[in-house]
Amino acid sequence: MKLIMIFISASLINNFVLTYFLGICPFVGVSNKTENALNMGLATTFVMTLTAAVTWPVYTYILVKYNVAFLQYVAFIILIAALVQLVEMYIRKSSPALYRALGIYLPLITTNCAVLGLALFMVLRSYSYIESIIFGFATGVGFTLAILMMSGIREELEFADIPKPFQGISITLIVAGMMALAFMGFAGLIRG
Amino acid sequence: MAENNGYSLWYEFKKGLWQDIPPFRLVLGTCPTLAVTNSVINGFAMGMATLFVLLGSNIIISAIRKYVAPQVRIAAYVVIIALLVTVADMFLAAFFPPVSKALGPYVPLIVVNCIILGRAEAFAQKNPVAPSIADALGIGIGFTLSLMTMGFIREILGFGSLFNIKLIPPSLFEPWIVMILPAGAFLVFGTLIAIVNYISSRKSAEADKA
Known part of the structure:
Protein backbone atom coordinates (compact mmCIF):
# COMPACT_ATOMS: atom_id res chain seq x y z
CA MET A 1 0.00 0.00 0.00
CA LYS A 2 2.79 2.40 0.87
CA LEU A 3 4.42 1.70 -2.48
CA ILE A 4 1.23 2.64 -4.35
CA MET A 5 1.04 5.80 -2.26
CA ILE A 6 4.61 6.73 -3.18
CA PHE A 7 3.89 6.08 -6.84
CA ILE A 8 0.76 8.24 -6.99
CA SER A 9 2.31 10.95 -4.86
CA ALA A 10 5.51 11.24 -6.91
CA SER A 11 3.90 11.01 -10.33
CA LEU A 12 0.77 13.12 -9.88
CA ILE A 13 0.44 15.05 -6.64
CA ASN A 14 4.01 16.12 -6.06
CA ASN A 15 4.96 16.12 -9.73
CA PHE A 16 8.62 17.15 -9.88
CA VAL A 17 8.16 19.59 -12.72
CA LEU A 18 4.99 21.29 -11.57
CA THR A 19 5.46 21.46 -7.80
CA TYR A 20 9.21 21.30 -7.15
CA PHE A 21 10.28 23.06 -10.37
CA LEU A 22 12.91 20.44 -11.09
CA GLY A 23 13.75 19.68 -14.69
CA ILE A 24 12.41 22.94 -16.09
CA CYS A 25 15.25 23.26 -18.63
CA PRO A 26 14.30 20.17 -20.71
CA PHE A 27 10.64 20.84 -19.93
CA VAL A 28 10.87 24.18 -21.75
CA GLY A 29 13.60 23.23 -24.21
CA VAL A 30 12.45 19.88 -25.61
CA SER A 31 8.68 20.24 -25.40
CA ASN A 32 8.07 21.73 -28.85
CA LYS A 33 7.33 18.39 -30.56
CA THR A 34 5.37 15.48 -29.12
CA GLU A 35 7.75 12.86 -30.47
CA ASN A 36 10.86 14.47 -29.00
CA ALA A 37 9.06 15.03 -25.73
CA LEU A 38 8.11 11.37 -25.47
CA ASN A 39 11.67 10.19 -26.19
CA MET A 40 13.12 12.64 -23.67
CA GLY A 41 10.59 11.49 -21.10
CA LEU A 42 11.42 7.81 -21.64
CA ALA A 43 15.18 8.41 -21.48
CA THR A 44 14.78 10.42 -18.28
CA THR A 45 12.55 7.79 -16.67
CA PHE A 46 15.14 5.14 -17.45
CA VAL A 47 18.03 7.16 -16.00
CA MET A 48 15.99 8.14 -12.94
CA THR A 49 15.10 4.55 -12.07
CA LEU A 50 18.76 3.54 -12.46
CA THR A 51 19.94 6.53 -10.43
CA ALA A 52 17.69 5.57 -7.54
CA ALA A 53 18.88 1.96 -7.78
CA VAL A 54 22.57 2.94 -7.70
CA THR A 55 22.74 5.98 -5.41
CA TRP A 56 20.81 4.32 -2.60
CA PRO A 57 23.35 1.52 -1.92
CA VAL A 58 26.26 3.92 -2.39
CA TYR A 59 24.78 6.37 0.10
CA THR A 60 23.78 3.74 2.67
CA TYR A 61 26.71 1.34 2.48
CA ILE A 62 29.59 3.68 1.65
CA GLN A 72 27.00 13.28 -0.92
CA TYR A 73 26.66 16.08 -3.49
CA VAL A 74 30.01 15.36 -5.08
CA ALA A 75 29.38 11.61 -4.99
CA PHE A 76 25.87 11.88 -6.46
CA ILE A 77 26.82 14.12 -9.34
CA ILE A 78 29.77 11.93 -10.30
CA LEU A 79 27.58 8.82 -10.10
CA ILE A 80 24.89 10.39 -12.27
CA ALA A 81 27.39 11.59 -14.87
CA ALA A 82 29.06 8.16 -14.97
CA LEU A 83 25.71 6.40 -15.17
CA VAL A 84 24.51 8.52 -18.08
CA GLN A 85 27.79 7.88 -19.87
CA LEU A 86 27.51 4.11 -19.35
CA VAL A 87 23.89 4.02 -20.46
CA GLU A 88 24.82 5.94 -23.58
CA MET A 89 27.66 3.54 -24.42
CA TYR A 90 25.49 0.49 -23.74
CA ILE A 91 22.60 1.70 -25.88
CA ARG A 92 24.93 2.65 -28.72
CA LYS A 93 26.33 -0.90 -28.78
CA SER A 94 23.15 -2.85 -28.14
CA SER A 95 20.45 -0.97 -30.02
CA PRO A 96 21.44 1.57 -32.68
CA ALA A 97 17.79 2.38 -33.40
CA LEU A 98 17.11 3.32 -29.82
CA TYR A 99 20.39 5.21 -29.75
CA ARG A 100 19.32 7.30 -32.72
CA ALA A 101 16.06 8.13 -30.97
CA LEU A 102 17.53 8.95 -27.56
CA GLY A 103 21.14 9.78 -28.39
CA ILE A 104 21.10 13.55 -28.23
CA TYR A 105 18.95 13.60 -25.10
CA LEU A 106 21.14 11.41 -22.95
CA PRO A 107 23.96 13.88 -22.24
CA LEU A 108 21.37 16.54 -21.42
CA ILE A 109 20.05 14.38 -18.61
CA THR A 110 23.25 14.84 -16.58
CA THR A 111 22.40 18.49 -16.10
CA ASN A 112 18.71 17.78 -15.50
CA CYS A 113 18.27 18.94 -11.94
CA ALA A 114 15.39 16.51 -11.50
CA VAL A 115 17.83 13.57 -11.44
CA LEU A 116 20.02 15.06 -8.70
CA GLY A 117 16.87 16.27 -6.95
CA LEU A 118 15.59 12.72 -6.96
CA ALA A 119 18.71 11.45 -5.19
CA LEU A 120 18.51 14.27 -2.62
CA PHE A 121 14.82 13.77 -1.88
CA SER A 128 13.98 2.01 1.84
CA TYR A 129 15.61 0.44 -1.22
CA ILE A 130 12.38 -0.76 -2.88
CA GLU A 131 10.66 2.53 -2.08
CA SER A 132 13.53 4.45 -3.66
CA ILE A 133 13.29 2.51 -6.90
CA ILE A 134 9.51 3.03 -7.07
CA PHE A 135 10.05 6.69 -6.26
CA GLY A 136 12.59 7.05 -9.06
CA PHE A 137 10.36 5.33 -11.57
CA ALA A 138 7.25 7.31 -10.53
CA THR A 139 9.13 10.60 -10.75
CA GLY A 140 10.16 9.71 -14.29
CA VAL A 141 6.57 8.85 -15.18
CA GLY A 142 5.43 12.18 -13.77
CA PHE A 143 8.08 14.01 -15.78
CA THR A 144 7.07 12.20 -18.97
CA LEU A 145 3.42 13.02 -18.36
CA ALA A 146 4.12 16.72 -17.82
CA ILE A 147 6.45 17.13 -20.79
CA LEU A 148 4.10 15.16 -23.08
CA MET A 149 1.09 17.25 -22.14
CA MET A 150 3.07 20.44 -22.56
CA SER A 151 4.23 19.42 -26.03
CA GLY A 152 0.65 18.70 -27.08
CA ILE A 153 -0.45 22.14 -25.90
CA ARG A 154 2.50 23.82 -27.60
CA THR A 172 5.20 28.19 -22.17
CA LEU A 173 5.70 29.19 -18.54
CA ILE A 174 2.23 30.66 -18.25
CA VAL A 175 0.75 27.45 -19.67
CA ALA A 176 2.86 25.52 -17.15
CA GLY A 177 1.33 27.67 -14.41
CA MET A 178 -2.13 26.66 -15.53
CA MET A 179 -1.08 23.00 -15.66
CA ALA A 180 0.22 23.33 -12.10
CA LEU A 181 -3.17 24.67 -11.06
CA ALA A 182 -4.89 21.74 -12.75
CA PHE A 183 -2.53 19.23 -11.10
CA MET A 184 -3.43 20.65 -7.69
CA GLY A 185 -6.75 18.90 -8.21
CA PHE A 186 -4.95 15.58 -7.68
CA ALA A 187 -4.13 16.55 -4.11
CA GLY A 188 -7.50 15.13 -3.05
CA LEU A 189 -6.39 11.64 -4.09
CA ILE A 190 -4.11 10.96 -1.16
CA ARG A 191 -6.34 11.89 1.74
CA GLY A 192 -9.11 9.46 0.78
CA MET B 1 45.80 50.80 -21.79
CA ALA B 2 44.80 50.78 -18.14
CA GLU B 3 41.76 52.86 -18.96
CA ASN B 4 40.78 50.49 -21.72
CA ASN B 5 41.18 47.58 -19.34
CA GLY B 6 38.98 49.25 -16.72
CA TYR B 7 36.32 49.86 -19.31
CA SER B 8 36.19 46.22 -20.37
CA LEU B 9 36.03 45.00 -16.76
CA TRP B 10 33.14 47.38 -16.18
CA TYR B 11 31.51 46.07 -19.35
CA GLU B 12 31.85 42.44 -18.20
CA PHE B 13 30.25 43.41 -14.91
CA LYS B 14 27.47 45.50 -16.39
CA LYS B 15 26.29 43.02 -18.97
CA GLY B 16 24.98 40.69 -16.25
CA LEU B 17 22.65 43.38 -14.95
CA TRP B 18 20.51 43.87 -18.04
CA GLN B 19 21.91 42.67 -21.35
CA ASP B 20 22.47 39.08 -20.19
CA ILE B 21 20.41 39.09 -16.98
CA PRO B 22 20.30 35.37 -16.21
CA PRO B 23 16.80 34.03 -15.67
CA PHE B 24 15.02 36.47 -17.99
CA ARG B 25 17.41 36.75 -20.92
CA LEU B 26 19.49 33.60 -20.84
CA VAL B 27 16.68 31.53 -19.29
CA LEU B 28 19.24 29.65 -17.23
CA GLY B 29 18.85 28.71 -13.60
CA THR B 30 15.08 28.54 -13.79
CA CYS B 31 14.64 25.97 -11.02
CA PRO B 32 15.75 28.20 -8.14
CA THR B 33 14.09 31.20 -9.78
CA LEU B 34 10.76 29.47 -9.49
CA ALA B 35 11.24 27.43 -6.37
CA VAL B 36 12.60 29.71 -3.66
CA THR B 37 11.07 33.04 -4.58
CA ASN B 38 8.00 32.97 -2.35
CA SER B 39 9.58 35.73 -0.25
CA VAL B 40 12.18 38.44 -0.82
CA ILE B 41 14.48 37.08 1.90
CA ASN B 42 14.60 33.58 0.43
CA GLY B 43 15.32 35.03 -3.00
CA PHE B 44 18.14 37.11 -1.57
CA ALA B 45 19.70 34.17 0.30
CA MET B 46 19.54 31.94 -2.76
CA GLY B 47 21.04 34.71 -4.90
CA MET B 48 23.92 35.19 -2.47
CA ALA B 49 24.64 31.44 -2.28
CA THR B 50 24.68 31.27 -6.05
CA LEU B 51 26.87 34.37 -6.29
CA PHE B 52 29.40 32.77 -3.92
CA VAL B 53 29.55 29.52 -5.88
CA LEU B 54 29.71 31.35 -9.21
CA LEU B 55 32.52 33.61 -8.03
CA GLY B 56 34.50 30.67 -6.65
CA SER B 57 34.03 28.50 -9.70
CA ASN B 58 34.86 31.31 -12.13
CA ILE B 59 38.07 32.14 -10.24
CA ILE B 60 39.23 28.53 -9.93
CA ILE B 61 38.29 27.53 -13.46
CA SER B 62 39.91 30.54 -15.09
CA ALA B 63 43.03 30.02 -12.96
CA ILE B 64 43.41 26.37 -14.00
CA ARG B 65 42.10 26.78 -17.55
CA LYS B 66 45.49 26.05 -19.15
CA TYR B 67 46.05 22.80 -17.22
CA VAL B 68 42.74 21.01 -17.78
CA ALA B 69 42.50 18.70 -20.79
CA PRO B 70 39.46 19.60 -22.90
CA GLN B 71 38.08 16.03 -22.84
CA VAL B 72 37.63 15.96 -19.09
CA ARG B 73 36.86 19.62 -18.49
CA ILE B 74 33.12 19.22 -17.82
CA ALA B 75 33.73 16.52 -15.21
CA ALA B 76 36.46 18.63 -13.59
CA TYR B 77 34.20 21.70 -13.47
CA VAL B 78 31.32 19.75 -11.98
CA VAL B 79 33.53 18.42 -9.17
CA ILE B 80 34.82 21.94 -8.40
CA ILE B 81 31.28 23.32 -8.37
CA ALA B 82 30.00 20.46 -6.18
CA LEU B 83 32.76 21.13 -3.61
CA LEU B 84 31.95 24.86 -3.52
CA VAL B 85 28.27 24.09 -3.10
CA THR B 86 29.06 21.78 -0.17
CA VAL B 87 30.93 24.67 1.47
CA ALA B 88 28.03 27.09 0.86
CA ASP B 89 25.52 24.58 2.20
CA MET B 90 27.49 23.95 5.40
CA PHE B 91 28.02 27.69 5.88
CA LEU B 92 24.28 28.38 5.63
CA ALA B 93 23.44 25.47 7.93
CA ALA B 94 25.94 26.69 10.53
CA PHE B 95 25.23 30.43 10.55
CA PHE B 96 21.69 30.84 9.20
CA PRO B 97 19.78 27.67 10.15
CA PRO B 98 16.28 29.09 9.38
CA VAL B 99 17.34 30.19 5.90
CA SER B 100 19.00 26.85 5.26
CA LYS B 101 15.79 25.12 6.33
CA ALA B 102 13.61 27.29 4.08
CA LEU B 103 15.78 26.68 1.02
CA GLY B 104 15.97 22.94 1.74
CA PRO B 105 17.31 20.79 -1.09
CA TYR B 106 17.56 23.77 -3.44
CA VAL B 107 20.97 24.75 -2.02
CA PRO B 108 22.59 21.44 -3.10
CA LEU B 109 20.77 21.83 -6.39
CA ILE B 110 23.01 24.81 -7.20
CA VAL B 111 25.37 22.08 -8.45
CA VAL B 112 23.19 21.59 -11.50
CA ASN B 113 22.26 25.26 -11.87
CA CYS B 114 23.02 25.79 -15.53
CA ILE B 115 24.16 29.37 -14.92
CA ILE B 116 27.32 28.24 -13.18
CA LEU B 117 28.37 25.58 -15.66
CA GLY B 118 27.23 27.90 -18.43
CA ARG B 119 29.50 30.75 -17.28
CA ALA B 120 32.38 28.31 -16.82
CA GLU B 121 31.97 27.07 -20.39
CA ALA B 122 31.17 30.38 -22.03
CA PHE B 123 33.46 32.71 -20.12
CA ALA B 124 35.85 31.51 -17.40
CA GLN B 125 37.63 28.88 -19.48
CA LYS B 126 38.55 31.46 -22.12
CA ASN B 127 39.41 34.49 -20.00
CA PRO B 128 41.94 35.49 -17.32
CA VAL B 129 40.99 35.74 -13.68
CA ALA B 130 40.12 39.46 -13.45
CA PRO B 131 37.44 39.56 -16.17
CA SER B 132 36.08 36.26 -14.83
CA ILE B 133 35.58 37.88 -11.42
CA ALA B 134 33.79 40.82 -13.05
CA ASP B 135 31.64 38.44 -15.05
CA ALA B 136 30.73 36.37 -11.97
CA LEU B 137 29.86 39.47 -9.93
CA GLY B 138 27.70 40.92 -12.70
CA ILE B 139 25.82 37.72 -13.47
CA GLY B 140 25.52 36.83 -9.77
CA ILE B 141 24.13 40.25 -8.80
CA GLY B 142 21.79 40.25 -11.80
CA PHE B 143 20.55 36.82 -10.73
CA THR B 144 20.06 37.97 -7.12
CA LEU B 145 18.12 41.04 -8.26
CA SER B 146 15.91 38.88 -10.49
CA LEU B 147 15.15 36.50 -7.65
CA MET B 148 14.36 39.41 -5.34
CA THR B 149 12.01 40.91 -7.96
CA MET B 150 10.17 37.61 -8.21
CA GLY B 151 10.08 37.34 -4.42
CA PHE B 152 8.84 40.92 -4.09
CA ILE B 153 5.88 40.38 -6.43
CA ARG B 154 4.95 37.00 -5.00
CA GLU B 155 5.32 37.97 -1.34
CA ILE B 156 3.32 41.19 -1.59
CA LEU B 157 0.50 39.57 -3.54
CA GLY B 158 0.56 36.23 -1.76
CA PHE B 159 0.99 37.30 1.89
CA GLY B 160 0.44 41.06 1.76
CA SER B 161 3.84 41.47 3.41
CA LEU B 162 7.44 42.36 2.62
CA PHE B 163 10.54 41.05 4.42
CA ASN B 164 8.08 39.13 6.63
CA ILE B 165 6.49 42.40 7.85
CA LYS B 166 2.77 42.75 7.28
CA LEU B 167 2.26 45.85 5.16
CA ILE B 168 -1.38 45.66 4.23
CA PRO B 169 -3.93 44.89 6.97
CA PRO B 170 -5.86 41.71 6.15
CA SER B 171 -9.17 43.58 6.40
CA LEU B 172 -8.29 45.63 3.30
CA PHE B 173 -6.63 42.95 1.22
CA GLU B 174 -7.42 39.33 0.59
CA PRO B 175 -4.06 37.60 -0.11
CA TRP B 176 -3.79 35.84 -3.45
CA ILE B 177 -2.91 32.40 -2.17
CA VAL B 178 -2.14 31.25 -5.71
CA MET B 179 0.93 33.52 -5.81
CA ILE B 180 2.80 31.53 -3.18
CA LEU B 181 1.80 28.22 -4.74
CA PRO B 182 3.84 26.72 -7.61
CA ALA B 183 1.33 27.94 -10.19
CA GLY B 184 1.91 31.56 -9.17
CA ALA B 185 5.65 31.16 -9.70
CA PHE B 186 5.14 30.06 -13.30
CA LEU B 187 2.66 32.87 -13.99
CA VAL B 188 4.88 35.63 -12.51
CA PHE B 189 7.99 34.32 -14.27
CA GLY B 190 6.24 34.08 -17.64
CA THR B 191 4.83 37.57 -17.32
CA LEU B 192 8.19 39.06 -16.28
CA ILE B 193 9.88 37.49 -19.31
CA ALA B 194 7.19 39.03 -21.51
CA ILE B 195 7.78 42.46 -19.89
CA VAL B 196 11.55 42.20 -20.40
CA ASN B 197 10.96 41.21 -24.04
CA TYR B 198 8.60 44.15 -24.52
CA ILE B 199 11.00 46.71 -23.01
CA SER B 200 13.95 45.48 -25.05
CA SER B 201 11.97 45.38 -28.30
CA ARG B 202 10.86 48.98 -27.65
CA LYS B 203 14.47 49.95 -26.94
CA SER B 204 15.81 48.41 -30.11
CA ALA B 205 12.98 49.98 -32.13
CA GLU B 206 13.99 53.38 -30.73
CA ALA B 207 17.60 52.70 -31.57
CA ASP B 208 16.57 51.89 -35.15
CA LYS B 209 14.70 55.19 -35.45
CA ALA B 210 17.62 57.21 -34.11
Missing part, protein backbone atom coordinates in the same frame (compact mmCIF):
# COMPACT_ATOMS: atom_id res chain seq x y z
CA LEU A 63 28.87 7.29 2.55
CA VAL A 64 26.97 6.69 5.78
CA LYS A 65 29.02 3.70 6.87
CA TYR A 66 32.35 5.52 6.61
CA ASN A 67 30.90 8.74 8.01
CA VAL A 68 31.49 10.85 4.92
CA ALA A 69 27.87 11.80 4.22
CA PHE A 70 28.97 15.41 3.64
CA LEU A 71 30.45 14.25 0.34
CA MET A 122 15.39 10.04 -1.56
CA VAL A 123 17.95 10.65 1.19
CA LEU A 124 15.90 13.41 2.81
CA ARG A 125 12.81 11.21 3.13
CA SER A 126 14.86 8.13 4.15
CA TYR A 127 13.12 5.71 1.80
CA GLU A 155 1.75 22.18 -30.94
CA GLU A 156 -1.72 23.72 -30.75
CA LEU A 157 -0.30 27.07 -29.63
CA GLU A 158 1.69 27.40 -32.85
CA PHE A 159 -1.51 28.36 -34.63
CA ALA A 160 -2.66 30.76 -31.93
CA ASP A 161 -2.31 34.50 -32.21
CA ILE A 162 -0.10 35.36 -29.23
CA PRO A 163 1.06 38.94 -28.51
CA LYS A 164 4.68 39.27 -29.57
CA PRO A 165 6.40 39.76 -26.17
CA PHE A 166 4.65 36.66 -24.85
CA GLN A 167 5.80 34.35 -27.62
CA GLY A 168 8.20 31.48 -26.88
CA ILE A 169 9.30 30.82 -23.33
CA SER A 170 6.94 33.31 -21.75
CA ILE A 171 3.74 31.62 -22.93
